Amino acid sequence: MVQTVITPFSHKIGSPLTKNEITVLQINLGKRCNQACIHCHVEAGPNRTEELSAEVCNQLIELIHRFDSIQTVDLTGGAPEMNYGFKPLVEASRAAGKQVIVRSNLTIFFEPGFAELPAYFAENKLQVVASLPCYLSSNVDKMRGNGVYDRSIQGIKLLNDVGYASDPQLILNLVYNPSLPTSRNQFYLPPPQEKLEADYKTYLDEHYGIKFNQLLTLTNLPIGRTKLYLQRQQLHQPYLQFLEDNFNPETVPHLMCRNELSIDYLGNIYDCDFNQMEGIPAKTADGETLTVAKLLSAGSLDVITKVQTAAFCYGCTAGCGSSCGGALVD
Template structure:
């Protein structure tokens, strides 16, 4: 990774320090257990991973959810968040105090016998489902996520539609697009125009499968986790970072997801975003102390972070139209 020193430091692109705004989102990574092992997964989750939330950290997170009214959204991710300890208690605690809950679902988990209850559970608690479908073409999805995943994803989306998802105003179903990982420098690309691609997805899925959904989020592949490993094996890691740097868009900075969220791992450590979490770059106080859930509860405030921690992969969130857990940050 020392090759990245040839890049301009991300901070040099900013007019001022990158600071937090009002915290609205508590994003919780419940663990690395997953029934898939996608080649682009920045979490490096999979069926053989065992790391997950503990009961003690789960109770602390419930306390945070109940204590801080400024948290509007509890965003549950993983791994497959549904497979990891604490999923149901966190959902119920958040909904009981009126928080919106996002579950980042791989869809195919519903066909594991132990998890067949999930679609009904989602609808009962009016969870906002954000589902990975990195392409509307079968071969592309299966190459990224595993053989048969596209067909299972289609059946899962039809299941959610039958329950009212994508139709009822309180049952929101959003999909996520990721570009294919590049095979050469000539194949480097940013996500296409989000609005136009959303219309293409909607027409194709409606025509071929009768599927409806609310929104499409386009998310760039950041060089983190398995994506980073792939790029390094292909000797594309540094060229890809340079490509992202060359497409830096200053207008995305004020909309970055790291500004209004706290990201928490299964151990209770706090980060500015999920990518920093995977790269073990913890959030810090103005006194340069790392932050965890215990410190937040003791301090009685979410506002312990003075400056957001940055790294070269931040160029991935600020290239082109920008990229976040909610898709593009600005219109093209």
């Protein structure tokens, strides 16, 4: 079999991918989660124990208070709510006037000790981003586990009950991603975000009486469990080629890695969450890797000039583009 040759991403765009002013901190609090989704790029689950330490949590709080350029603190995991530091970081960020995003799986509300989360989210005006990879139950349960769809629907109802999607200050966004392929003729990019959002809203309102603000469409990036799945199916290289074939240069100026720092539970710095999971650290112009402690010592967030890139970057630049905020272009 002829090995597919993927064009290096930096060659495709013709120049290094440069960093802009840092306005977003995305913090992965750890790998503890009450679910083990087959597409999870973090490879999180109930048996994982890695999580934020008190030392790194305190450093992050200092970082959040020190730098006015930070507009958004984006908390992820695992289930971020299960990992150490979730509430301290929420409250420090809100006290500093930052927008806070929590990437919730919705089913955490039904675990012992977490029933108060919807009220806590509303009290702190957290923007909730929640995975619902399809509006049909069979597709969701196939990707995320039996019964997850029904619990997710109940979770959205709990959020609606405390004002989400009706109060303009309480934003609930859902996330769609395609099903994982079983053959080369099943490689898909997300459909147009606006039309799919309308379909979601109609179906979920008519069948369950639930509401949300926006649908964010994400491409499946070949990392984590998705990468392992594709490799088992002998589809990893063909899928990378599919992503490269659908490269859209108009997405490049809008890539999320350009204005964010991704921070892991050990305090290491990456350009994005995907680089974090693939172990590709951010670097200064001198080739030095970074930690939260080093940023505090430097007195600046803007010490990275060039984003580290890899073949999976084609996942963020294929078609309409893909980011933690959904499609990048119309």
